[in-house]
Amino acid sequence: KQEVTQIPAALSVPEGENLVLNCSFTDSAIYNLQWFRQDPGKGLTSLLLIQSSQREQTSGRLNASLDKSSGRSTLYIAASQPGDSATYLCAVSYNNAGNMLTFGGGTRLMVKP
Amino acid sequence: AAGVIQSPRHLIKEKRETATLKCYPIPRHDTVYWYQQGPGQDPQFLISFYEKMQSDKGSIPDRFSAQQFSDYHSELNMSSLELGDSALYFCASSLVASGISELFFGEGSRLTVL
Numbered sequence: 001k002q003e004v005t006q007i008p009a010a011l012s013v014p015e016g017e018n019l020v021l022n023c024s025f026t027d028s029a030i031y032n033l034q035w036f037r038q039d040p041g042k043g044l045t046s047l048l049l050i051q052s053s054q055r056e057q058t059s060g061r062l063n064a065s066l067d068k069s070s071g072r073s074t075l076y077i078a079a080s081q082p083g084d085s086a087t088y089l090c091a092v093s094y095n096n097a098g099n100m101l102t103f104g105g106g107t108r109l110m111v112k113p
Numbered sequence: 114a115a116g117v118i119q120s121p122r123h124l125i126k127e128k129r130e131t132a133t134l135k136c137y138p139i140p141r142h143d144t145v146y147w148y149q150q151g152p153g154q155d156p157q158f159l160i161s162f163y164e165k166m167q168s169d170k171g172s173i174p175d176r177f178s179a180q181q182f183s184d185y186h187s188e189l190n191m192s193s194l195e196l197g198d199s200a201l202y203f204c205a206s207s208l209v210a211s212g213i214s215e216l217f218f219g220e221g222s223r224l225t226v227l
Contacts, residue, residue, distance in 0.1 A: 031214070032214065032215075034216065036218075042221070043203065043218045043220040043221050044156070044218040045218075046215060046216065049213065089155060091216075100146060100161055100169050100171060101146075101156075101216060103155040103156050103157075
């Protein structure tokens with residue numbers, strides 16, 4: 001059974017810092033990996049998707065990397081802002097048939113002004 | 114751009130009652146997924162439909178059923194509700210035929226069982 005782990009579970013940083021969120025998965029035969037943002041009681045907003053053949057994706061201040069062989073992904077947030085405060089979830093899909101996602105427990109990020 | 118639409122956004126039911134949640138996927142998406150997120154937990158996959166046929170089944174209780182209709186909207190039916198069914202229920206859609214299958218989630222339906 002695929003297990004996805006995120007470290008740290010919570011993170012508090014001052015505004016302006018660069019930070020890295022970590023995601024690891026037990027089965028390296030993934031189809032793709034997605035990073036999501038979730039505000040309290042809200043839906044999941046897709047941030048970045050990395051296909052299994054890719055090594056990284058970038059969107060604005062966000063950069064996600066993927067190392068399939070070691071079962072790891074990182075989400076790098078540059079120049080963090082208070083508006084970045086949210087829970088960040090990574091999720092992996094095992095195949096394209098149905099493509100259900102297995103989620104990590106998330107990292108709760110607090111960026112202090 | 115159109116997103117995934119879920120209704121109702123909030124629902125309060127008594128134990129043993131029935132609830133129905135609706136989901137309207139992004140136009141032209143061929144796959145719909147249902148997830149359940151309990152308080153403080155990560156989303157758990159319930160069930161998915163590809164082109165109106167059930168494609169995958171996760172940890173969905175037998176008291177729950179779902180279907181996808183000809184217009185691609187989907188409904189999750191929950192019967193004999195229990196206190197533990199209180200959760201945020203998400204619908205997501207994707208275009209599996211694209212080969213990329215990025216999932217887009219709705220805002221969720223919050224079910225409270227009293």
